[in-house]
Amino acid sequence: MSEYRFQRKLVQVEEAQQTILSYARPLNTEEIALEESFGRRLAEPVAASHPVPHFRRSGVDGYAVHAADSEAASPGQPVALQVTETIPCGAVPVHAVKRGQAARIMTGAIVPDGADAVIMLEMTEPSGDKVNIRKRMAPDENISPVGHEMRYNDPLLQPGRTIGPGEAALLATFGYKTVRVYRKPRVGIFSTGTELLEVGQPLEAGKIRNSNSYMLACQVQEAGGIPLIMPVLPDEPDVVEAALLAAMQHADVIVTSGGVSVGDKDVLVDLFERWDGTLLFNKVAMRPGSPTSAGIWRDKPLFALSGNPGASFVGFELFVRPYLRALLGYTTAVHREIQCFLETDYSKGSAYPRYVRGTMTYRDGSVFVQPAGKDKSSIMVSIKDAECLICIPAGGRGASDGDSVRVILLKEPSA
Ligand SMILES: Nc1nc2c(c(=O)[nH]1)N[C@H]1C(S)=C(S)[C@@H](COP(=O)(O)OP(=O)(O)OC[C@H]3O[C@@H](n4cnc5c(N)ncnc54)[C@H](O)[C@@H]3O)O[C@H]1N2
Ligand code: MOO
Ligand SMILES: [Mg+2]
Numbered sequence: 001m002s003e004y005r006f007q008r009k010l011v012q013v014e015e016a017q018q019t020i021l022s023y024a025r026p027l028n029t030e031e032i033a034l035e036e037s038f039g040r041r042l043a044e045p046v047a048a049s050h051p052v053p054h055f056r057r058s059g060v061d062g063y064a065v066h067a068a069d070s071e072a073a074s075p076g077q078p079v080a081l082q083v084t085e086t087i088p089c090g091a092v093p094v095h096a097v098k099r100g101q102a103a104r105i106m107t108g109a110i111v112p113d114g115a116d117a118v119i120m121l122e123m124t125e126p127s128g129d130k131v132n133i134r135k136r137m138a139p140d141e142n143i144s145p146v147g148h149e150m151r152y153n154d155p156l157l158q159p160g161r162t163i164g165p166g167e168a169a170l171l172a173t174f175g176y177k178t179v180r181v182y183r184k185p186r187v188g189i190f191s192t193g194t195e196l197l198e199v200g201q202p203l204e205a206g207k208i209r210n211s212n213s214y215m216l217a218c219q220v221q222e223a224g225g226i227p228l229i230m231p232v233l234p235d236e237p238d239v240v241e242a243a244l245l246a247a248m249q250h251a252d253v254i255v256t257s258g259g260v261s262v263g264d265k266d267v268l269v270d271l272f273e274r275w276d277g278t279l280l281f282n283k284v285a286m287r288p289g290s291p292t293s294a295g296i297w298r299d300k301p302l303f304a305l306s307g308n309p310g311a312s313f314v315g316f317e318l319f320v321r322p323y324l325r326a327l328l329g330y331t332t333a334v335h336r337e338i339q340c341f342l343e344t345d346y347s348k349g350s351a352y353p354r355y356v357r358g359t360m361t362y363r364d365g366s367v368f369v370q371p372a373g374k375d376k377s378s379i380m381v382s383i384k385d386a387e388c389l390i391c392i393p394a395g396g397r398g399a400s401d402g403d404s405v406r407v408i409l410l411k412e413p414s415a
Helices: 013-021 165-173 212-222 237-248 267-274 309-327
Strands: 029-033 062-065 079-087 101-105 117-120 124-127 130-133 155-157 178-182 186-191 226-229 253-257 278-281 293-297 300-305 337-342 354-363 366-371 388-392 404-409
Touching: 013 278, 013 293, 013 309, 062 079, 062 130, 101 130, 155 165, 186 212, 186 237, 212 226, 212 253, 212 309, 237 253, 237 267, 253 309, 267 293, 300 309, 309 354, 337 388, 354 404, 366 388, 366 404
Parallel strands: 079 101, 186 226, 186 253, 253 300, 337 366
Antiparallel strands: 029 178, 062 101, 062 117, 079 130, 124 130, 278 293, 293 300, 337 404, 354 366, 354 388, 388 404
16 A cells, blocks of 8 residues: 555645635536526626616606696695596506696606606595696606616626526516526535445444435535535445546536545545546645545546545535635635634644534624534534534634634625
8 A cells, every 4th residue: 555645745724725726717608597597697797778767757656747837736725737648557658748737647657748747646636637736746756767777788797696686686677588697517426435325225234324425415506506416436446436437527526525534445545546637635734624635637626525524514615615616607716704702612622723613693793603513523413503614723722712713604605
């Protein structure tokens, strides 16, 4: 056996992130139906192709009038105007409103030429073919002029924007029945380990069910990718090599879990010793997941995450998610960080920075963080409660109650 397993060059998390991100190029794009676009990443700029509103629009149900005709109007002394027509929403007025006239009009309808104000129905009283108005109106009152909200050619959305409710409303307004978005990265997910059972299999001595693949598949989806869950792989390098190469035919990214440490059967390490790919790193100054490795193989990135569930989870958040975000055109690849107050002692020191799964409490204008539960690399039960990763600096001391600590937010910024 070569010495590779034991001779590894330590890199810092930030350096490992930059290395892997230097290989990321935004994916190509595809055209999808607007109704399928929620959460997708816009790949084209959107500008106003017409003004909004594109006609003078009434803001109320009432009567379109000449403001000048209402000058003497008051509740005690209404002014009578001749009604010319009724203009419902969607209709085109037939007559211009002349002095002494009014057109009955509904909210959202075109204000007829001549009129420069719309008086609310509540301030009027019909009287035969006339209407009595009881309020003095200012010019332009209750009328949205053309382009009031958006002018022709106003820039509205830039490529890389995530499509949510507001974006969808704009796209619909400007007639985008389909919209160009970045293609979702397809991520092949492999768990390695002869001890692993498929989810549907009964327990056996020494064996456990594969949980990492399903956890990672959710993380891939959270990051905007398409997970391809592959069958569990045994600790046999030939089998692993063949399976990964086959998956590269249709995946943009390969993620494996397990087999990256120094054990006899750590199969990814065996693969790295003999493959024709480029190893980017194989030891990161972090807990959990110090043996996390990554490489480029046949132009595809391979993220070899540690098998321990906590380490797999954290390794994905620190390396795979930023990479997927970069493929999707995000300008902010790594998670946002804030400073928070630690609300308990965390005395477990470590030679490497520690990324502790945490929960957050908002109180008195500050954010406090607490470990989500037991936090060993082998423990998975606290992953479900992790809202953030609390960064405990390297060193023997750990951190103390009340310390200000770096916190990585696991929720994504939208641009
Ligand atoms: N002598 C040393 N031993 C270990 C070291 C070391 O430096 N020297 N590092 C430890 C650290 S740190 C970690 S982390 C683990 C890393 O192990 P691997 O990434 O090689 O992962 P495995 O050995 O394959 O599995 C570890 C653990 O996780 C369980 N596992 C694996 N895959 C799954 C899955 N898909 N679903 C659920 N659980 C899974 C596996 O059964 C093992 O219990 O190594 C330490 N050892
Ligand atoms: O690197 Mo391992 O840190 O215990 O998870
Ligand atoms: Mg191992």
